[in-house]
Amino acid sequence: MLVFQLMERRGFVRVAAVGALGALVGSPAEASLGRAVRLQELTARSQHVVLGETLDADSVWEQVGRRKHIVTYSRVRALELLAGADPHQDELLVRTLGGYIGELGELVHGEASLAIGSRSLLFVMPVPNALAITAMAQGHYPLLRDKTGAERLQRSPHAAELLGEPGAAVTRLPGLQLSEARSLLKPVRK
């Protein structure tokens, strides 16, 4: 029989001893509700805005806050600097929340996920020992070829539409060719 009501179940609580020594390995998937970030703000908050190619990636357990989560470190070849400071290196290490280890997976709806072999426009900011995508998936725009063969920026798979925000980066950048993005970013460069 199907039941569609909320039910209280407090009576059957069996609180297990909290002596699980260090049994803390988790694998979360996260989803966010956020605000749209304007292109100018996104650029200003980013240390580098680069066209990058993801070379490889590795997921590890890492302490975030007070608990361990899966995070993924992607090695990205910096192909072109579009705005921000020169990173002075050919390869960048970009850290994103989520990933897969063994049978467990962590997916962050609002977070970027860099496909190996893909080229993307990336807005990145420094975090300890790596870079992070600024404003999560709002700072990640994969380049894909359209039917005419032209490469165009695409919305990051985990970034939803941000309707009603005409100035938002995620509204303005998808669909543009790289040359158009260069022109758009030129006036807002630091």
Added chain:
Amino acid sequence: MRRARVVSAALGLAVLGATWHASAFCLTHGCNERKQDCGLTSEGCLNNGPLLHWPSSCVSFDVQKDGSPLRELGYDEAHEAVLNGFRQWINADCGDGQHPDVTMSDYGPVECHEAEYNQDAPNANIVMFRDDSWPYQNAIDTLALTTLIFNADTGAIYDADVEVNTFQAPMSLGIVGPGEVDFNSVITHELGHFLGLSHSGVPGSTMNRSYAPGDTAMASIEQDDVNGICAALPPGRAVASTSCEPRHGFSTECALPLTTCGFHPGGAGIRGSLLLAVLGLSAARRRKKPRP
């Protein structure tokens, strides 16, 4: 007016099967970028990888016992808002008098306010409040995060936690002033993620990603949300069990902290469990009464 639109739209659900695929809700898939193409469909959904789903017909949830003192949001108010949010989702009209195939079981207040999954210890699916700090990057852009732990092969969800960014966001209940964030809207959206929905591109839908401060419209689900939840938890779906118990059992407390955080596993938990047991007994007795 908005509610009336929802009701009238729900009456037309007899053709749901034909309209689901044309709408813009997205289900949650665990696509592994290292193994497969994770491109978007024409509807803007990520459909590769296993579908994330609750394998049991019953899912438990809890609310952090402290609520948010910073935002003067007590446990009772927060708990009621969570209940209202879940009620909307699980009472959605899937047509022919049917509803999403899930029962939500209220396990009451919990001590733990950490998003964690314990592979060898009890767990809890918690709505918690971040009053002191936001542990992730991009705090100013994020109102809340839902964390789902799942089996990467099957998509079976093992655990879910909702973190509300009360540290940064001026969360409010009831009358929501300009610049304030409506907790009812935020929690209803996050509970959609908890139940397996991803973001939607439909303007005005609860699962749309963007939120404008002061807005309260996301607190009530729209037709696109109804279509989504009925697809995520379809009536009569195959389930692996009917147990409401979290994976590896239930605990009101976090597992041992990785760093000093001022709480003490043990004493408070025993008191908490006794209180819950008493509350639960009365609930169990109520349930034994014959129903008309």
